[in-house]
Amino acid sequence: MRIDKYLKNARVIKRRTIAKEACEQGRVLVNGKTAKPGTEVDTGDEIEIIFGTKPMKIKVEQVLEHVMKDDYKEMYTIIND
Template sequence: MRLDKFLKLSRLVKRRTVAQEMAEIGAVRINGRVCKPSAEVKEYDTLDIAYPRRILTVRVLTVDEAALKRNAEAYELVNEEKADSESRPW
């Protein structure tokens, strides 16, 4: 599944366009690598997502679109840390 679509369906980001913008500026990484919005997300991948005030690290549990639309558990939280507001994490 595409990265931007996974972020939207898993409710990590509210809109797909926002997910695309985050990936384009480098605020989302798959397994430690900067990637494009069209990058393929697979089960058990680790995503690092940099929001303005925090950085989330999650492990992907499912990429099945039908399951995600039925509110299946999409990810598990691995780590959450605060981000310094003056410095950009990426």
């Protein structure tokens, strides 16, 4: 699944266009590499999103195409450094 769509489905970022813009600005890393909006993510990947001064690091647990309201919590875990 594309990183911009994953971030939207997992409710990390509210809208796909905002997720796409974050990728284009170089604020999203997948496994330590800068991600383009079309970068594919899979189970086990680590995603780092830079919001302001504090980065958020998550690990992909599931990749779901259609997500119900409460199921998004199972899609990733937050990694603390």
